[in-house]
Amino acid sequence: MHGSIINLLKRFVQTQYDYSTWHKLVELSGLSSADFEMNEVYPDAHVYALVGQAALMTGIPAEKLQEKFGEFLVPDLMLVYKRYVQPGWGTLEMIENTEEAMHGAVRRETPGTRPPILHVTRLSEKELEVEYESERRMGALAVGIIRAWQRTSMRPTKLKYRL
Known part of the structure; x- marks a missing residue:
């Protein structure tokens, strides 16, 4: 980690x-x-x-703590990765681009890190399916991050998680 x-x-x-x-x-x-x-x-x-x-x-429960920690992380993540985020992205675009933009940057800039792999499928204009893949099995952290992004977005969204 x-x-x-x-x-x-x-x-x-x-x-x-x-x-x-x-x-x-x-x-x-x-x-x-x-x-x-x-x-x-x-x-x-x-x-x-x-x-x-x-x-x-x-x-x-550890899973609940991970979710709370994920929610807590969002302001710091946004500061660290703001150069990879397009100004017009809402929650769905942010999640769709996390794997390539943010996780890709982590892998390039810090060898030895292993951020999770997110498989994101657009189901409709306001709906995504997110499949979390990681040997760490800390999907609850991702749920917390996504939940915090949803709260900060002005656009209503619907997400399906597969952890």
């Missing part, structure tokens, strides 16, 4: 709870450090341990 995502997870935990919760979470997850370099790639097991431990600490 890319260090930037883990650092955003850290900020999410500190925003939703507090600074000490992050450190307790890291400790209970068995990780040696609470600090992660932004441009390093870390084992996926780090994120699994953190999210799993957060689920135990909060009583919120």
Whole structure:
């Protein structure tokens, strides 16, 4: 997992709870450090341990936490990837172009990263089907991201997910 995502997870935990919760979470997850370099790639097991431990600490299922984290990510993702986004894109166009524009940029600019593959099919003018493919099985994170994009769009949309 890319260090930037883990650092955003850290900020999410500190925003939703507090600074000490992050450190307790890291400790209970068995990780040696609470600090992660932004441009390093870390084992996926780090994120699994953190999210799993957060689920135990909060009583919120890991899938729900991933969705909430996905929603939290959108403003930062938009800042990072704004140069790849066309000004006229609504939610559907954003999702249709995520694989090529954003995920493609991640793969080109940071070797060793493995963002999920999104297979997007346009079903109608206002409807998409999104199939998420990743060995990480963190589709709930994608659902949260999509949900946040839908809330910021002025155009009504309908999405079908296949995780």
